[in-house]
Amino acid sequence: MSLYPFNLMDRFFIVHEETGSCFEVDKDTFEAVQCGVTPEDVEAVLPEVPSTDWLKNRLENEPRHFSALCLNVTHMCNMACTYCFAQQGDYGGSKGIMSEDVAKAAVDRLMKSPSSWVDIDFFGGEPLLAWETVSHTLIYAREQAEKNAKRIRFSLTTNGLLLNEEKLDFLDEYGVNLTLSIDGPKEIHDTFRVDKAGNGTFERSIAAFKEVERRRKGSNYFVRGTFTHQTLDFSDYVKFLVNEGFKTISMEPVTGQGMPWSITTEDLPKIRSEYEKLASFYIEKALSGERFYYYHFELNPINPPSVVRRFTGCGAGVEYVVVNPQGYIYPCHQFDNVATFSMGNVLMQDVKAHPDFLKAHALNKAHCKDCWARALCGGGCHAENYFSTGSIYGQTPITCEIVKMRLQYALAANAILQK
Amino acid sequence: MVKIIIKNEIDDKGACA
Numbered sequence: 001m002s003l004y005p006f007n008l009m010d011r012f013f014i015v016h017e018e019t020g021s022c023f024e025v026d027k028d029t030f031e032a033v034q035c036g037v038t039p040e041d042v043e044a045v046l047p048e049v050p051s052t053d054w055l056k057n058r059l060e061n062e063p064r065h066f067s068a069l070c071l072n073v074t075h076m077c078n079m080a081c082t083y084c085f086a087q088q089g090d091y092g093g094s095k096g097i098m099s100e101d102v103a104k105a106a107v108d109r110l111m112k113s114p115s116s117w118v119d120i121d122f123f124g125g126e127p128l129l130a131w132e133t134v135s136h137t138l139i140y141a142r143e144q145a146e147k148n149a150k151r152i153r154f155s156l157t158t159n160g161l162l163l164n165e166e167k168l169d170f171l172d173e174y175g176v177n178l179t180l181s182i183d184g185p186k187e188i189h190d191t192f193r194v195d196k197a198g199n200g201t202f203e204r205s206i207a208a209f210k211e212v213e214r215r216r217k218g219s220n221y222f223v224r225g226t227f228t229h230q231t232l233d234f235s236d237y238v239k240f241l242v243n244e245g246f247k248t249i250s251m252e253p254v255t256g257q258g259m260p261w262s263i264t265t266e267d268l269p270k271i272r273s274e275y276e277k278l279a280s281f282y283i284e285k286a287l288s289g290e291r292f293y294y295y296h297f298e299l300n301p302i303n304p305p306s307v308v309r310r311f312t313g314c315g316a317g318v319e320y321v322v323v324n325p326q327g328y329i330y331p332c333h334q335f336d337n338v339a340t341f342s343m344g345n346v347l348m349q350d351v352k353a354h355p356d357f358l359k360a361h362a363l364n365k366a367h368c369k370d371c372w373a374r375a376l377c378g379g380g381c382h383a384e385n386y387f388s389t390g391s392i393y394g395q396t397p398i399t400c401e402i403v404k405m406r407l408q409y410a411l412a413a414n415a416i417l418q419k
Numbered sequence: 420m421v422k423i424i425i426k427n428e429i430d431d432k433g434a435c436a
Contacts, residue, residue: 019429020425020427021425021427022424025421026420041420044421045421047429050429117431117432301424304426304427307428308429313434320433378433414425415424418422
């Protein structure tokens with residue numbers, strides 16, 4: 001058994017490494033744990049620990065069902081964001097829009113899942129460029145879910161430029177959760193998020209997103225921003241979005257290395273101080289009755305996912321796959337067009353778990369085995385590891401540090417807000 | 420003093436829909 005002690009925001013915490021459980025303790029208990037002692041009152045609350053062999057067998061050999069489908073309905077985009085992992089939407093491959101035949105075939109494969117709860121996400125490029133495919137697929141998928149007695153949820157990521165009243169009415173009718181891309185105030189957003197002519201897109205995006213908030217009043221959408229080496233004051237960007245009326249927010253470090261905007265090791269102290277400011281703001285707003293939701297701070301402490309589920313990470317390549325416009329299946333949207341990881345084509349075959357991804361969990365990664373955050377993190381982002389190191393078993397040290405500091409502030413914020 | 424913040428038991432989505 002391993003306990004990881006840390007203190008933050010004038011509080012003392014210990015993490016039970018094998019399960020990712022977290023406890024707030026007094027200073028004496030904290031110091032005892034620091035010295036390698038496990039006090040009786042700590043011992044009494046620790047959850048049961050699965051053996052490593054049992055957990056590995058559960059993750060690698062017992063059935064895990066495909067239940068979340070990302071439809072990359074087009075590689076085309078009407079914007080040209082400098083930092084885009086999808087190479088301005090084309091994924092380094094062909095243009096084109098997913099045909100309804102491909103979309104229906106993908107939905108049919110999803111309906112074969114033993115899971116009673118399935119999800120479909122529309123992604124791109126800019127998915128609203130493929131509106132006919134999106135709208136017809138929503139109709140078809142809901143019909144098929146009813147026929148197959150499955151609970152279904154929909155989501156869609158958009159830059160907002162094509163979001164109009166007619167489309168919003170339809171998306172509202174189908175309860176489509178919207179992920180809305182905006183990086184913060186105009187001068188920050190327009191640094192990277194430009195259209196094909198190089199013009200900033202802030203005014204167009206935020207106007208559309210405010211209409212979403214007006215209709216949905218804080219639920220069933222996220223505004224999602226990206227911060228970079230050149231735009232690091234992300235607590236201010238979140239404050240801006242909250243002050244603009246948005247209630248559900250995420251703000252993420254840009255992925256990739258070696259570019260002018262890439263996060264560097266030297267940025268880490270600044271990023272830590274930004275998370276501290278963000279956590280303080282999050283707590284302050286919650287205590288004043290003006291709570292907003294920040295994706296990485298919502299740990300659901302009352303009803304958390306199981307230890308098994310935590311070690312499966314995002315589920316890419318197993319529970320979650322992407323289908324691209326031509327019907328080819330890949331482990332996740334960031335692996336679209338990476339031939340090494342092709343999983344077939346929905347026009348010809350069912351979705352089967354990718355064997356490499358079944359085994360690419362924290363228990364099999366050298367750098368994760370002794371990491372205190374392994375159960376909470378699940379082993380990191382496969383795509384980021386692959387594109388940084390050439391292996392999904394690789395490690396992206398900067399991202400690991402960011403994930404760990406973010407988890408500490410999430411745990412502290414949850415402790416402070418817990419009644 | 421030991422206060423439970425989050426306690427994970429040893430099943431039905433992963434977190435990056």
